[in-house]
Amino acid sequence: MTIITLTDALRSGRNAAPDTISADDQALLDSYSQAVIDVVDRVGPAVVRLAIRNGDPARPGQSRGGSGSGVIVAPDGLILTNSHVAGAASRIEVTTADGQDLHARLVGDDPDTDLALIRIDEPATLPSARLGDSKRLKRGQLVIAIGNPLGFESTVTTGVVSALGRSLRSRNGRLIDDVIQTDAALNPGNSGGPLVSSRGEVVGINTAVIMGAQGICFAVAANTASFVLGELVRHSRVRRAFIGIAAQQTAIPPLRRRAAGLAQDRAVMISTVEPDSAAERAGLRPGDIIVALDGVTIAGADDLVRALTGDKIGRSVAFVVLRGTERLTVAAVPRERRRN
DSSP, rough: OOOOOHHHHHHHHHHHGGGGGGHHHHHHHHHHHHHHHHHHHHGGGGGEEEEEEETTTTTTTEEEEEEEEEEEEETTTEEEHHHHHHTSSEEEEOOOOOOOOOEEEEEEEEEETTTEEESSSSSOOOOOOBBBOGGGTHHHEEEEEEEOOGGGGGGGEEEEEEEEEEEEETTOOOOEEEEEEOSOOTTTOTTTEEEEESSOOOOEEEEEEEETSSEEEEEEHHHHHHHHHHHHHHHHHHOBEEEEEEEEEEOOHHHHHHTTTTOOOOEEEEEEEEEESSSHHHHOOOOOEEEEETTEEEOHHHHHHHHGGGGGGGSSSEEEEETTEEEEEEEEEEEEOOOO
């Protein structure tokens, strides 16, 4: 029995006349094509082009522009995109798939996840897409990217989920967790557009391309986008806790680790404590090594950042620290971290 792959079918389709393609190959091609066409028909109308102006429009010499993509997630004109696309926008112009030119304003953005939410100014009822459950994704699953790469509107590319659970460094230095890696072709201008499953659900927001590499592109997972969307609608920002320290990853020497009864070999050492901060009021000191927070192991600075979520603002949080040869539990009350 001969096993025919999709790649074989595509090659034969390129190299042979239509009447020489076998019925099996044609059925495979038709099935694949129809799946992509159905998704594009359902989600494509919800994908928009964004033209961004940054700076004071009254001073053209100091005003800069850019473009990107976005996806409408509510019929009244809520649009998800990237923070690096719209986060500093003074004016946003939206072009829909059917050619409408609309104006929008920034609701809020979250540079820590490279997501932003904008809203159409004009009253309108627009086609929208649904955010899916990115935890249901599997490696090798078909995904479709829709966007406006290099200004070419409504461009469709396809690929597969190459990997799940990647971490990607955001522009402000923090790690974005649970990032989807895909080989669907993305280019500048795709940023902020949707990555869509064959069920027609948005499973990611396209965010980054490794320039010079082929087939290595990234999207922020839909579950992260759903959380950020809710926070931006409620607060116009994502609330995160802050205790007022600078810290760095450190190794715990084996003797000290055994004396403290610890299994982990790495933790976070406090280098500085801000005056009048939650950490200072709790009695934390430079040189203290944080090994756990509310029962969650802290093995690096990014673990500490991820653990300080918005639900910890204003309530007592237990830090387990090593101070010299002592293992202490220190209670601190984080405040909300403010953006610069």
